[in-house]
Amino acid sequence: xxxxxxxxxxxxxxxxxxxxxxxxxxxxxxxxxxxxxxxxxxxxxxxxxxxxxxxxxxxxxxxxxxxxxxxxxxxxxxxxxxxxxxxxxxxxxxxxxxxxxxxxxxxxxxxxxxxxxxxxxxxxxxxxxxxxxxxxxxxxxxxxxxxxxxxxxxxxxxxxxxxxxxxxxxxxxxxxxxxxxxxxxxxxxxxxxxxxxxxxxxxxxxxxxxxxxxxxxxxxxxxxxxxxxxxxxxxxxxxxxxxxxxxxxxxxxxxxxxxxxxxxxxxxxxxxxxxxxxxxxxxxxxxxxxxxxxxxxxxxxxxxxxxxxxxxxxxxxxxxxxxxxxxxxxxxxxxxxxxxxxxxxxxxxxxxxxxxxxxxxxxxxxxxxxxxxxxxxxxxxxxxxxxxxxxxxxxxxxxxxxxxxxxxxxxxxxxxxxxxxxxxxxxxxxxxxxxxxxxxxxxxxxxxxxxxxxxxxxxxxxxxxxxxxxxxxxxxxxxxxxxxxxxxxxxxxxxxxxxxxxxxxxxxxxxxxxxxxxxxxxxxxxxxxxxxxxxxxxxxxxxxxxxxxxxxxxxxxxxxxxxxxxxxxxxxxxxxxxxxxxxxxxxxxxxxxxxxxxxxxxxxx
Amino acid sequence: xxxxxxxxxxxxxxxxxxxxxxxxxxxxxxxxxxxxxxxxxxxxxxxxxxxxxxxxxxxxxxxxxxxxxxxxxxxxxxxxxxxxxxxxxxxxxxxxxxxxxxxxxxxxxxxxxxxxxxxxxxxxxxxxxxxxxxxxxxxxxxxxxxxxxxxxxxxxxxxxxxxxxxxxxxxxxxxxxxxxxxxxxxxxxxxxxxxxxxxxxxxxxxxxxxxxxxxxxxxxxxxxxxxxxxxxxxxxxxxxxxxxxxxxxx
Numbered sequence: 001x002x003x004x005x006x007x008x009x010x011x012x013x014x015x016x017x018x019x020x021x022x023x024x025x026x027x028x029x030x031x032x033x034x035x036x037x038x039x040x041x042x043x044x045x046x047x048x049x050x051x052x053x054x055x056x057x058x059x060x061x062x063x064x065x066x067x068x069x070x071x072x073x074x075x076x077x078x079x080x081x082x083x084x085x086x087x088x089x090x091x092x093x094x095x096x097x098x099x100x101x102x103x104x105x106x107x108x109x110x111x112x113x114x115x116x117x118x119x120x121x122x123x124x125x126x127x128x129x130x131x132x133x134x135x136x137x138x139x140x141x142x143x144x145x146x147x148x149x150x151x152x153x154x155x156x157x158x159x160x161x162x163x164x165x166x167x168x169x170x171x172x173x174x175x176x177x178x179x180x181x182x183x184x185x186x187x188x189x190x191x192x193x194x195x196x197x198x199x200x201x202x203x204x205x206x207x208x209x210x211x212x213x214x215x216x217x218x219x220x221x222x223x224x225x226x227x228x229x230x231x232x233x234x235x236x237x238x239x240x241x242x243x244x245x246x247x248x249x250x251x252x253x254x255x256x257x258x259x260x261x262x263x264x265x266x267x268x269x270x271x272x273x274x275x276x277x278x279x280x281x282x283x284x285x286x287x288x289x290x291x292x293x294x295x296x297x298x299x300x301x302x303x304x305x306x307x308x309x310x311x312x313x314x315x316x317x318x319x320x321x322x323x324x325x326x327x328x329x330x331x332x333x334x335x336x337x338x339x340x341x342x343x344x345x346x347x348x349x350x351x352x353x354x355x356x357x358x359x360x361x362x363x364x365x366x367x368x369x370x371x372x373x374x375x376x377x378x379x380x381x382x383x384x385x386x387x388x389x390x391x392x393x394x395x396x397x398x399x400x401x402x403x404x405x406x407x408x409x410x411x412x413x414x415x416x417x418x419x420x421x422x423x424x425x426x427x428x429x430x431x432x433x434x435x436x437x438x439x440x441x442x443x444x445x446x447x448x449x450x451x452x453x454x455x456x457x458x459x460x461x462x463x464x465x466x467x468x469x470x471x472x473x474x475x476x477x478x479x480x481x482x483x484x485x486x487x488x489x490x491x492x493x494x495x496x497x498x499x500x501x502x503x504x505x506x507x508x509x510x511x512x513x514x515x516x517x518x519x520x521x522x523x524x525x526x527x528x529x530x531x532x533x534x535x536x537x538x539x540x541x542x543x544x545x546x547x548x549x550x551x552x553x554x555x556x557x558x559x560x561x562x563x564x565x566x567x568x569x570x571x572x573x574x575x576x577x578x579x580x581x582x583x584x585x586x587x588x589x590x591x592x593x594x595x596x597x598x599x600x601x602x603x604x605x
Numbered sequence: 606x607x608x609x610x611x612x613x614x615x616x617x618x619x620x621x622x623x624x625x626x627x628x629x630x631x632x633x634x635x636x637x638x639x640x641x642x643x644x645x646x647x648x649x650x651x652x653x654x655x656x657x658x659x660x661x662x663x664x665x666x667x668x669x670x671x672x673x674x675x676x677x678x679x680x681x682x683x684x685x686x687x688x689x690x691x692x693x694x695x696x697x698x699x700x701x702x703x704x705x706x707x708x709x710x711x712x713x714x715x716x717x718x719x720x721x722x723x724x725x726x727x728x729x730x731x732x733x734x735x736x737x738x739x740x741x742x743x744x745x746x747x748x749x750x751x752x753x754x755x756x757x758x759x760x761x762x763x764x765x766x767x768x769x770x771x772x773x774x775x776x777x778x779x780x781x782x783x784x785x786x787x788x789x790x791x792x793x794x795x796x797x798x799x800x801x802x803x804x805x806x807x808x809x810x811x812x813x814x815x816x817x818x819x820x821x822x823x824x825x826x827x828x829x830x831x832x833x834x835x836x837x838x839x840x841x842x843x844x845x846x847x848x849x850x851x852x853x854x855x
Contacts, residue, residue: 352817437674438700
């Protein structure tokens with residue numbers, strides 16, 4: 001081979017490789033859609049799983065488009081992905097699972113389910129699902145309830161079971177819901193309770209989780225039981241229960257998260273499973289042998305009567321507890337009929353019930369408290385009472401009886417044979433020993449308007465305020481007295497006006513006696529003593545300059561200071577020239593002195 | 606002859622009621638009906654006195670008797686309770702209330718009553734709130750008199766000091782009893798079951814579970830209300846919701 005031909009050959013190979021690569025790159029990866037049903041035929045009580053598997057060499061396989069299926073309720077059960085790289089070749093598949101719950105019977109072909117990718121549509125095969133009526137045995141129905149149609153065991157499924165699908169009305173039917181879980185779940189599964197229209201329902205309890213082997217697989221089983229009492233005859237339905245659980249998703253062919261040591265960081269996927277609906281055919285109670293006073297109670301019961309005492313005085317009450325105990329719908333137990341008893345007045349006091357759950361059976365005790373009041377003394381008997389019920393196990397009516405109760409009724413002092421008024425002298429009757437009500441009052445008493453309560457009365461609060469005010473007043477008086485005794489300055493200041501008034505009266509008297517010289521001495525002393533008392537100073541040491549200074553220091557007005565000084569000067573002048581002073585001057589001086597003292601009261605000494 | 610007299614008396618009573626009588630006269634007419642064993646008419650007459658805005662312990666007492674004789678145990682106990690509130694010490698009222706309540710001797714399982722509150726209530730039960738309130742005022746006067754002697758007049762001897770402590774103790778005791786009585790009579794709203802059948806539910810709706818069956822004459826404490834229902838507390842401390850129309854508030 002020459003060098004040139006070798007070059008040409010290499011270029012051709014490179015060209016072919018590039019063309020091939022481009023061609024491969026431009027061809028969309030082929031997808032394959034495969035559709036399968038878990039069962040081809042199901043009954044209305046069942047549900048089928050539709051599995052859509054999309055496989056191909058693409059990395060991002062789109063979700064399939066489901067056709068409209070109005071005759072089914074469709075619940076997604078999640079998807080699983082499988083990706084393989086073998087010799088550089090990608091091989092992926094995504095499986096989607098849908099739960100189909102039929103709403104009517106018939107043959108329903110399911111149109112091809114398709115996937116669109118790269119402007120191309122890939123359609124799957126057509127499958128047909130046949131739905132038959134309730135209770136019809138389908139060919140696919142098998143005992144291996146944990147398997148799907150491929151024989152693979154299910155990870156999660158629910159089951160509803162009743163112990164009796166043909167009970168009598170008001171007979172207990174036990175409904176058991178079971179959730180089987182074979183995979184890891186997060187949290188506790190939630191439950192939407194089944195509808196039980198036509199039943200009185202009582203929850204018996206929840207058991208588990210416990211383990212159960214099924215199809216060579218270990219399931220954790222959670223069980224919830226209900227006691228159902230059909231309230232009417234005919235066909236009654238128990239709806240589906242729906243469990244929702246968060247299931248750990250599988251991560252296949254992926255690199256393990258180095259931080260996910262225990263596999264706890266894997267994502268969870270919510271899955272719903274539903275139990276199948278159930279039908280109960282309730283039959284009526286047989287008419288043959290039915291007692292005339294039958295009240296509809298079903299079960300198995302005992303009947304017991306217990307008096308509080310066996311010896312009683314006339315017209316004294318005796319309580320008798322009638323207890324009906326057994327297995328059955330204890331709430332529906334009717335009060336036992338008490339016949340007319342001429343020797344007793346009978347009052348129904350109360351009833352109560354205690355419900356117990358034993359071995360998945362509802363039972364308990366219903367107590368009826370009756371009060372018997374004997375009308376006459378002697379040996380009286382509360383007769384045996386009967387109670388009827390239907391025993392579903394024996395399928396016949398039964399009657400149980402109480403023992404008759406013998407009472408020793410004692411005749412009391414003052415007893416007269418009257419059912420209403422056994423006492424001639426009601427005043428002799430004391431509280432708890434009373435045999436009858438005391439007679440009406442003839443005096444209406446103090447008939448008054450509906451009064452307010454005492455705490456709403458202002459008089460009450462006024463009266464209650466008196467001691468508080470008295471305490472405050474005496475404390476204040478005492479404090480003042482103590483201060484007057486202990487604080488000379490305070491005492492002089494408080495007494496200044498009073499002392500001044502006394503001196504003024506004396507000055508007035510001197511004026512009336514014509515002693516004008518002594519009058520002016522006194523009136524001058526009145527003012528000096530007043531100022532001295534107010535300032536706690538001796539009036540003998542007070543000069544006009546000192547007075548002016550002290551008054552100014554205490555904020556007296558200049559006019560008041562000047563007037564005071566002028567007044568004192570005039571008094572001094574009049575003392576030494578009394579002949580120049582007339583009667584009018586004396587009156588004016590008196591008035592002026594009073595005015596000055598009034599004005600000085602406003603000065604803060 | 607006797608029947609004629611009764612009929613004539615009834616006619617006179619009816620006529621006088623129609624023309625308007627004093628409350629006292631209407632009360633006596635009620636008594637006449639009662640003595641003639643016309644308990645419904647007696648109740649009607651007594652109710653007229655109430656309608657005139659008047660009340661008294663004997664009036665409620667007689668209404669209780671008329672209700673009891675009519676077989677209306679719930680209203681009988683209601684009226685006896687009202688009578689007892691006005692005159693707690695009247696032995697007739699206590700006796701009849703006690704007697705009537707025997708017919709509601711329900712035996713429901715319950716919680717033991719608080720012994721302290723029971724003791725206080727048993728002490729204050731025979732007394733009127735007004736009596737206790739004025740007793741509180743008297744205690745207050747005594748206490749403040751001692752305080753005035755000590756702090757107003759300056760007496761510091763042991764007699765005054767002991768007087769302050771003792772009168773303060775007395776004041777606190779009487780104040781506590783008065784508060785308990787006020788709470789018992791006025792702050793706590795009570796009611797009596799008056800319906801023949803009264804279902805008590807766990808919630809304020811007929812759809813709620815039934816808690817128990819109440820019977821006429823049971824006394825309950827009203828805790829709250831919601832719509833047509835009262836949340837009530839029975840004397841044995843069981844709670845539940847009961848329709849308002851099945852109760853009469855005391």
